[in-house]
Amino acid sequence: MTTGRDLLDQHMASKEEQREMDQRCGLIDARMRPVVKLYRIEQCVESSLQVKMGSPEPTSTVSIKQEPEDEVKVKEERLDLVLHLSSGFPVLSAVKGQRSLAKPNHHGCDQCGKHFTSKGHLTAHRRIHTGERPYHCHQCGSKFKENVDLIRHQRIHTGEKPYGCDQCGKKYTQIAHLKTHQRIHTGEKPYHCNQGGSKFKTTSVLKIHQRIHTREKPHGCDQCGKYFSVKSNLKSHQRIHTGEKPYQCNECESKFKTSSALISHQRIHTGLKPFHCDVCGKDFSQSNALNGHKLVHTELKQYQCDQCGSKFKSNVALVIHQRIHTGEKPYGCDQCGKRFTQLINLKTHTRIHTGERPFPCDQCESKFSVRSNLIKHQRIHTREKPYGCDQCGKRCTRMDHLKTHQRIHTGERPFHCDQCKSKFKTKTELMQHQKIHTGEKPFGCDQCGQSFTRMHSLKTHQRIHTGERPFPCDQCESKFKTTSALKLHQRIHTGLKPFHCSQCGLSFTGSGDLQRHERTHMKEKPYGCDVCGKHFTQLGNLRTHQRIHTGEKPFHCDQCGSKFKGSYDLIKHQRIHTGERPYHCHQCESKFMAKADLIKHQRIHTGEKPYECDQCGKRCTQLSNLRTHQKIHSGERPFHCDQCESKFNMRSSLIAHRRIHTGEKPFHCSECESSFTTSSHLRNHERSIHTQT
Incomplete structure (x- = not known):
């Protein structure tokens, strides 16, 4: 039974507790009021969410139990609501710091000393030290x-995306x-x-x-020691060592190390240019x-x-x-070991090994390994x-x-050869020149075995075997293997002779003609035969x-089977079958199968005799005539002659002489039945007999 004394003692104790509480509340200054208010807001939100979800049932087990996804979503909504209602208060970090005064950190980590306001937070923190990951997918x-x-991870498998933007969806x-x-x-x-x-x-x-300012690169590659400021960059870099390309294009078979590279590649197919x-x-x-x-639009160059x-x-x-x-x-090819200064150069190089040509031309069937080559081709x-x-x-x-x-x-x-004093306009010309010193000819023909210093020369050579002449003249029916040959030919129609001899003033259509x-004038013949010692002005002639x-005749006529020592001899021969005479005289209607024949003919109109005998001064229209004349001196x-002891200074004279022994008379008169061993005898007959009658 409670006595009046007991009731009085209880009343006095409650009064004492109230006075102590009032003293504590007096210690709270103005800065603590938002914290108290924020705490009350959280309590209100907690109460409302408990009503929404229902009161949780008590459990006596300590095993880890997976929370329902709805509960996680509600927790996220609770955090958003608390932050929203607390807007207008001091910065959240300061609030949290002051809030710790209201809720002391009783739960401390025994490994690092860090304290937490709840035991659940401490338990989650300890997993950093233990490495424990108790939640399994x-x-x-x-x-x-x-x-x-x-x-959150399971949403990757389910595809669920519960949070939507109310502006773009x-x-x-x-x-x-x-x-x-947002x-x-x-x-x-x-x-x-x-x-x-x-x-x-x-x-x-x-x-x-901020790592740009601090130069901090915390993520290091354990294979090459290179460091990165972003972990994703490290992962992309490590794929260089592993060769992994996990991102594949669904329209072609291209694979990429990063998703961004795949997205950029897919724009080739879609044509999208969003920037x-x-x-x-x-x-x-x-x-x-x-x-x-x-x-391009700014002239500022601030990096020196x-x-x-x-x-x-x-x-x-x-x-x-x-x-x-x-x-x-820093960028090395893992197949051939070649190294490059830029990653893009390495990517372009690897397409040599893979054969990949991801840039097709939409007007023809050409494909290219580099976009810039496609643009040039178009x-x-x-x-x-x-x-x-x-x-x-010129454009x-x-x-x-x-x-x-x-x-x-x-x-x-600007490009100098370090073995001789030659200088060149382009690096390509220098590299081609250096192969003269090294003797390197890396490009070989798979049909005849001939090797070349340049790929372009090999392609041009292969047209001898295929007969391909892809460059036609738009003024006549002539076709050519190279663009340079077409340009030289077109000067026949235009009459252009841009190359002039500084000694005699003669003009020529091509630089090679001028050099020859x-x-x-110089009597120069730099190319010598190591068998007979004869010298030539041109390497091709040698x-x-x-x-x-050697007796080699590598050029074959596909119509009659004739064989020739030089490709030009074959071309001239083929014109016998086609009847083609592509070289026209602009002063008369004469046409010729060979350019040399046209040049000789034009000297009839000009009276030019460029070849002079150094003993008597006689001049000739052709070099062969000069050589024949010099044999007189x-x-x-x-x-x-292999049948008698006769000797001749010209091959044609020997051939005419042999007809005496054979009885051959190939030149026939069209008006009578007379035949002759030489064309000159036939002309004399026609003048003396038939013109008089």
């Missing part, structure tokens, strides 16, 4: 430290991703860099950006291409090389340039020549062709001559 076997991470698996996305619409960038003033949508992007230049309106398929293009003083518009261009000085080639169809010379007006399809052309005006030859002519000794008669 039953579909792929992945493990997680917390149940909420497991539920895009959906996400996590509410944090939705909030980041900043695209609002333009909000709440995270500021305290060094450069840059602003970012997420803290993760801010942290990555627009707001200055000139040009569209690009990749953002880095747009950024590089924008530098400290070794040579060259300036660049981007830091990337400077880094690539500096590899010229350091000799660094100018054949469009006939576009965007690069013009400001001195002569080129490529910038490098224009630069090479401009060296004609400047006389610049100049050797007549090779043709050497076939006299030397008394040389190199052509012997």
Whole structure:
């Protein structure tokens, strides 16, 4: 039974507790009021959510139990509601710090000393030290430290995206991703860099950006030791060592190391160019291409090389340039070992091994391994020549062709041979020249075995076997194996002779003709036969001559089976079958099968006799006539009859003489039955007998 004394003691104790509480509340200053208010808001939200979900049933087990996904979503909604209702209060980090005064951190980690307000938080924290991942995905076997991470992961398998944007409808698996996305619409960038003033949508992007200032690269490759500021860059880099290409194009068989590379590649098929230049309106398929293009509109080059003083518009261009000085080639081919200064050059090179040509022409069947080659090729169809010379007006399809052309005006030859004193306008010409010293001929014909220093020379040579003549003249029916041969031929129609001899003033259609002519003045014959010692002005003439000794006749007529030592001899012979006479005299109606015959004929009209005898001064229209004449002075008669002792200074005289022994008379008179051994005898007969009658 409770006495009055007991009631009085209880009353006095409650009063004492009230006084102590009032004293404690007096210690709370104005800064603590938002914390108390925030705590009350959380209690209200907790109560409302318990009503929404129903009161949880008590459990006596300590085993880890997976929370329902609805409960996780409600927790995320509770956090959003708390943050929303607490807007207008001090910064959340400060609130959390003051809130710890109201809720002491009683739960401490015995390994690192960190304290937590709840035992659940401490348990989750300890898994960092133990490595424990008690939540398992039953579909792929992945493990997680917390149940909420497991539920988010499972949405990958289910495809569920419960959080939708109310402006564009895009959906996400996590509410944090939705909030980041919504900043695209609002333009909000709440995270500021305290060094450069840059602003970012997420803290993760801010942290990555700050590593530019700190130069921190925490993610290291365990194979080559290279470090990266972003973990995703490390993963992409490691695929260089493993060769893994997990992203495949569903329209072709191309594979890629990163999803971004796949997305960029797919724009080749779709033709999508989503990046627009707001200055000139040009569209690009990749953002880095747009950024590089924008530098065209600005003259600012703020990145300077400290070794040579060259300036660049981007830091990337400077880094690539500096590899010229350091000799660094960080990108290596895992098939042949060749190394490159740029990753794009390595990618292009690997297509040599794979045979991949991902850039097709939409007008013909050509395919290319590099997009730039496709663009250059398409100018054949469009006939576009965007690069013009400001001195002569000539236009080129490529910038490098224009630069090479401009060296004609400047006389610049920046590429030097380190073995001789030769200089060249282009690096390609230098590399071709160096093969003279090394004797290298890497390109071989699979039909006749002949080797060449250049791939282009091999392709031209192979047309001898195939008979292909892809370059037709638009004024006559002639066709040619090379564009250079077509250009020389077209000068027959135009009469253009741009190459002039500085000694005698003669003009020529081709530079090779001029060089051969100049050797007549210098008496130069640089190409000698190692069998008989005969010398020639042209290398081709020497090779043709050497076939006299070897008996080789590699050029065959497919109509009659005749064989020839030189390709030009075959061409001239084939005109017998076709009746083609492509060389026309502009002063009369004469036509000729060979250019040399036309030149000889034209001397009838001009009266030119370029070949002079150095003993008597007699001049001849043909070199062969001069050589025959010189035998008069030397008394040389190199052509012997094998049936008698007669000797002759000309092969034609020997042939005519042999008809005396054989009785052959191949020249017949058209008006009587007389026959003669030589054409000159026939002409004398016709003049003396038939013209008199």
